Amino acid sequence: xxxxxxxxxxxxxxxxxxxxxxxxxxxxxxxxxxxxxxxxxxxxxxxxxxxxxxxxxxxxxxxxxxxxxxxxxxxxxxxxxxxxxxxxxxxxxxxxxxxxxxxxxxxxxxxxxxxxxxxxxxxxxxxxxxxxxxxxxxxxxxxxxxxxxxxxxxxxxxxxxxxxxxxxxxxxxxxxxxxxxxxxxxxxxxxxxxxxxxxxxxxxxxxxxxxxxxxxxxxxxxxxxxxxxxxxxxxxxxxxxxxxxxxxxxxxxxxxxxxxxxxxxxxxxxxxxxxxxxxxxxxxxxxxxxxxxxxxxxxxxxxxxxxxxxxxxxxxxxxxxxxxxxxxxxxxxxxxxx
Amino acid sequence: xxxxxxxxxxxxxxxxxxxxxxxxxxxxxxxxxxxxxxxxxxxxxxxxxxxxxxxxxxxxxxxxxxxxxxxxxxxxxxxxxxxxxxxxxxxxxxxxxxxxxxxxxxxxxxxxxxxxxxxxxxxxxxxxxxxxxxxxxxxxxxxxxxxxxxxxxxxxxxxxxxxxxxxxxxxxxxxxxxxxxxxxxxxxxxxxxxxxxxxxxxxxxxxxxxxxxxxxxxxxxxxxxxxxxxxxxxxxxxxxxxxxxxxxxxxxxxxxxxxxxxxxxxxxxxxxxxxxxxxxxxxxxxxxxxxxxxxxxxxxxxxxxxxxx
Amino acid sequence: xxxxxxxxxxxxxxxxxxxxxxxxxxxxxxxxxxxxxxxxxxxxxxxxxxxxxxxxxxxxxxxxxxxxxxxxxxxxxxxxxxxxxxxxxxxxxxxxxxxxxxxxxxxxxxxxxxxxxxxxxxxxxxxxxxxxxxxxxxxxxxxxxxxxxxxxxxxxxxxxxxxxxxxxxxxxxxxxxxxxxxxxxxxxxxxxxxxxxxxxxxxxxxxxxxxxxxxxxxxxxxxxxxxxxxxxxxxxxxxxxxxxxxxxxxxxxxxxxxxxxxxxxxxxxxxxxxxxxxxxxxxxxxxxxxxxxxxxxxxx
Numbered sequence: 001x002x003x004x005x006x007x008x009x010x011x012x013x014x015x016x017x018x019x020x021x022x023x024x025x026x027x028x029x030x031x032x033x034x035x036x037x038x039x040x041x042x043x044x045x046x047x048x049x050x051x052x053x054x055x056x057x058x059x060x061x062x063x064x065x066x067x068x069x070x071x072x073x074x075x076x077x078x079x080x081x082x083x084x085x086x087x088x089x090x091x092x093x094x095x096x097x098x099x100x101x102x103x104x105x106x107x108x109x110x111x112x113x114x115x116x117x118x119x120x121x122x123x124x125x126x127x128x129x130x131x132x133x134x135x136x137x138x139x140x141x142x143x144x145x146x147x148x149x150x151x152x153x154x155x156x157x158x159x160x161x162x163x164x165x166x167x168x169x170x171x172x173x174x175x176x177x178x179x180x181x182x183x184x185x186x187x188x189x190x191x192x193x194x195x196x197x198x199x200x201x202x203x204x205x206x207x208x209x210x211x212x213x214x215x216x217x218x219x220x221x222x223x224x225x226x227x228x229x230x231x232x233x234x235x236x237x238x239x240x241x242x243x244x245x246x247x248x249x250x251x252x253x254x255x256x257x258x259x260x261x262x263x264x265x266x267x268x269x270x271x272x273x274x275x276x277x278x279x280x281x282x283x284x285x286x287x288x289x290x291x292x293x294x295x296x297x298x299x300x301x302x303x304x305x306x307x308x309x310x311x312x313x314x315x316x317x318x319x320x321x322x323x324x325x326x327x328x329x330x331x332x333x334x335x336x337x338x
Numbered sequence: 339x340x341x342x343x344x345x346x347x348x349x350x351x352x353x354x355x356x357x358x359x360x361x362x363x364x365x366x367x368x369x370x371x372x373x374x375x376x377x378x379x380x381x382x383x384x385x386x387x388x389x390x391x392x393x394x395x396x397x398x399x400x401x402x403x404x405x406x407x408x409x410x411x412x413x414x415x416x417x418x419x420x421x422x423x424x425x426x427x428x429x430x431x432x433x434x435x436x437x438x439x440x441x442x443x444x445x446x447x448x449x450x451x452x453x454x455x456x457x458x459x460x461x462x463x464x465x466x467x468x469x470x471x472x473x474x475x476x477x478x479x480x481x482x483x484x485x486x487x488x489x490x491x492x493x494x495x496x497x498x499x500x501x502x503x504x505x506x507x508x509x510x511x512x513x514x515x516x517x518x519x520x521x522x523x524x525x526x527x528x529x530x531x532x533x534x535x536x537x538x539x540x541x542x543x544x545x546x547x548x549x550x551x552x553x554x555x556x557x558x559x560x561x562x563x564x565x566x567x568x569x570x571x572x573x574x575x576x577x578x579x580x581x582x583x584x585x586x587x588x589x590x591x592x593x594x595x596x597x598x599x600x601x602x603x604x605x606x607x608x609x610x611x612x613x614x615x616x617x618x619x620x621x622x623x624x625x626x627x628x629x630x631x632x633x634x635x636x637x638x639x640x641x642x643x644x645x646x647x
Numbered sequence: 648x649x650x651x652x653x654x655x656x657x658x659x660x661x662x663x664x665x666x667x668x669x670x671x672x673x674x675x676x677x678x679x680x681x682x683x684x685x686x687x688x689x690x691x692x693x694x695x696x697x698x699x700x701x702x703x704x705x706x707x708x709x710x711x712x713x714x715x716x717x718x719x720x721x722x723x724x725x726x727x728x729x730x731x732x733x734x735x736x737x738x739x740x741x742x743x744x745x746x747x748x749x750x751x752x753x754x755x756x757x758x759x760x761x762x763x764x765x766x767x768x769x770x771x772x773x774x775x776x777x778x779x780x781x782x783x784x785x786x787x788x789x790x791x792x793x794x795x796x797x798x799x800x801x802x803x804x805x806x807x808x809x810x811x812x813x814x815x816x817x818x819x820x821x822x823x824x825x826x827x828x829x830x831x832x833x834x835x836x837x838x839x840x841x842x843x844x845x846x847x848x849x850x851x852x853x854x855x856x857x858x859x860x861x862x863x864x865x866x867x868x869x870x871x872x873x874x875x876x877x878x879x880x881x882x883x884x885x886x887x888x889x890x891x892x893x894x895x896x897x898x899x900x901x902x903x904x905x906x907x908x909x910x911x912x913x914x915x916x917x918x919x920x921x922x923x924x925x926x927x928x929x930x931x932x933x934x935x936x937x938x939x940x941x942x943x944x945x946x947x
Binding site for chain 2: 919
């Protein structure tokens with residue numbers, strides 16, 4: 001994959017650091033992550049609440065709420081454009097056109113005082129030279145595309161169900177065929193049956209528009225269904241990263257292992273669910289060493305002292321864990337039994 | 339929507355009746371007797387009693403009230419004890435002046451307050467916010483009759499820019515309008531600010547930003563439209579308040595409106611005039627409240643949906 | 648396996664999730680507000696000045712006695728705020744007059760509070776027909792512009808301090824009723840109220856133990872802001888000649904006296920108005936501080 005040219009990279013993040021400077025201290029939300037995403041690929045960004053997934057996503061749009069958020073360092077290249085060094089006019093052109101985002105809570109993410117059609121059309125009018133009528137017509141078509149009858153474009157969000165709102169949001173995000181779509185837990189707020197429908201719509205449209213996607217979720221099932229690549233985040237860092245196969249079948253990081261052990265298995269219902277002990281560390285007070293060390297069952301002395309870095313396992317697979325300095329170390333998870 | 343409006347208008351009727359009953363009742367408690375005012379000084383107690391009987395003043399309260407309301411329907415609220423002029427006529431000849439002042443005040447208020455409130459909320463904690471908040475607090479804490487007097491001292495007595503009283507020419511409305519508008523502006527500004535602070539945290543603004551909407555449009559289209567309900571409420575009630583509160587401004591500037599009519603009537607114990615003014619003004623204020631309620635529907639489709647249900 | 652394993656974790660959790668009692672939290676926020684503290688300091692200064700005035704001035708000697716050789720003197724060391732058209736010292740009259748403003752403000756709010764809050768709580772808690780009746784009556788009173796209602800009441804009962812308190816108090820009832828009802832209704836919907844009912848608590852027990860304490864915050868804020876409003880309304884009525892009768896040195900009444908001399912002796916209108924504004928400003932600052940301190944939503 002290294003042979004592919006730079007032009008095929010839709011997203012490149014280098015050493016991104018984001019802090020929230022609050023009254024109670026500095027929250028180190030994202031602590032130096034690197035990510036790359038190629039055209040038409042889907043990256044799953046996995047981790048617990050508070051791991052820094054949403055902050056990373058917002059940074060890609062340069063929409064980290066400021067104050068209190070501050071992007072301390074890093075480079076983000078979307079579609080060849082350096083996001084963090086654009087003036088506001090240029091950024092407004094990039095948002096919605098090169099990269100757009102679907103947010104977690106469809107219930108509150110649509111503006112209650114404008115019709116759904118207007119909200120989709122607004123995006124089109126911002127980025128393309130079209131008349132109001134054309135934009136509205138396109139908006140109606142987009143609704144159809146996400147499985148909502150065209151004539152409901154004139155309705156207001158409160159007349160839509162949760163699943164329909166999320167589809168409307170997808171229509172807004174896709175209105176200008178962005179190169180990169182970030183979906184931040186797009187189905188968490190929805191019923192299970194609706195979840196499947198929404199995921200299906202996203203998959204179809206992604207195919208059709210050749211959009212790359214970042215799927216932020218804590219649901220490993222969704223990752224397995226939709227993603228090509230996976231990055232596992234913990235306390236603002238990527239602890240394991242690789243292809244779907246690498247991470248699922250050849251799990252390396254103890255935290256990833258922990259995540260898998262928390263999933264009930266349908267074909268082995270007697271199997272004990274093993275929660276990860278402890279809580280996420282206080283993000284205002286991270287230790288120098290591995291942030292996962294206090295909860296890790298393989299912890300060694302140096303884990304608390306020496307910072308960890310991502311190390312290559314193979315061409316695509318990387319893990320950040322000191323244990324792999326030791327020959328023959330392997331985690332206990334029996335792979336392939338899902 | 340039309341059905342809703344009609345329904346609301348019908349619902350207004352019992353309120354108007356109740357309101358007029360309350361006002362009529364309170365004023366009726368006032369000591370002193372009309373007859374003492376209008377009867378010649380040498381009238382004997384018997385003559386006075388006869389006069390009372392003839393005027394129906396000895397009838398039970400509820401009958402007098404009913405008679406009064408009958409008169410109201412016909413546009414007849416009796417005649418002033420002081421100059422025998424028709425109350426209804428006098429009231430409506432004065433009303434335009436009060437409405438003009440109220441609207442001018444509201445205009446001043448909206449013009450200053452809404453942008454100030456928005457800026458204040460968007461730059462929360464900055465010096466802009468601090469200045470706006472100080473303005474809001476001062477405007478709210480300053481009695482408007484005092485503000486009126488201050489304006490007279492500086493702008494008409496010291497600088498001679500505007501007349502200090504009367505209602506001739508556009509320049510005479512400037513100081514009264516500022517007087518009426520300042521307290522309103524303070525209130526509207528504070529409401530705008532807190533309403534905007536509430537709205538700016540909403541997820542849908544993030545959605546708008548994420549699709550590339552310019553920041554100005556995010557604030558003045560997406561956010562302000564949502565923040566408008568409390569602002570309209572305050573402005574509506576303030577229009578009602580300024581109908582009543584006009585008594586101060588109109589007294590200070592000798593502005594020939596309804597407010598001064600009330601004050602003069604009370605000072606001369608002109609009961610029919612007082613009753614008429616209070617009841618008509620209250621009815622007017624009730625209509626304003628209704629208008630505000632209807633305006634909600636145009637701002638927020640969710641409210642419209644509730645109305646039409 | 649327990650979720651929290653070691654001591655350090657436990658402490659971290661306690662530190663992060665420790666719940667301060669609500670009032671301690673409110674006080675902590677309140678103390679941090681510069682505006683509220685300024686308000687408190689101003690109010691203490693004004694109140695103590697008025698209290699001192701109470702002791703050093705004699706009503707008949709210093710406040711109402713007319714001395715024509717002293718009339719219309721501009722501010723000086725002897726008369727810091729000058730003298731009025733009857734030769735009375737304006738400074739002394741303002742200090743003495745504070746009692747009217749403060750007593751009207753406080754008593755009027757006690758009246759509005761006790762009637763309005765009771766009605767509002769009953770309406771919000773019991774709902775149904777009772778609520779409908781209470782709220783319709785409230786609507787009626789609320790739709791009469793408050794100044795006019797107060798004027799009507801003073802016109803009906805004549806001029807006195809008591810009537811003024813009553814008039815301004817009645818005018819504030821609808822606002823309290825509405826705030827209390829809204830506040831109670833949000834509390835009634837909370838799970839802990841349902842839980843209390845489910846646990847078999849009687850209606851009045853739930854009302855006293857859960858509803859009333861938890862719906863107090865907006866009502867307390869309303870109280871402070873209403874005191875400020877009441878002071879303005881009361882002095883306004885006195886300004887119109889409908890409040891505290893002359894020669895009592897009510898601030899609004901003094902302003903009204905000054906009007907006739909506004910061209911040449913503007914200090915006569917400056918100082919009483921300033922007194923009203925500073926007092927009201929201080930109370931508003933405190934009210935704002937309380938509101939911000941009690942509103943968990945506006946915290947970052």
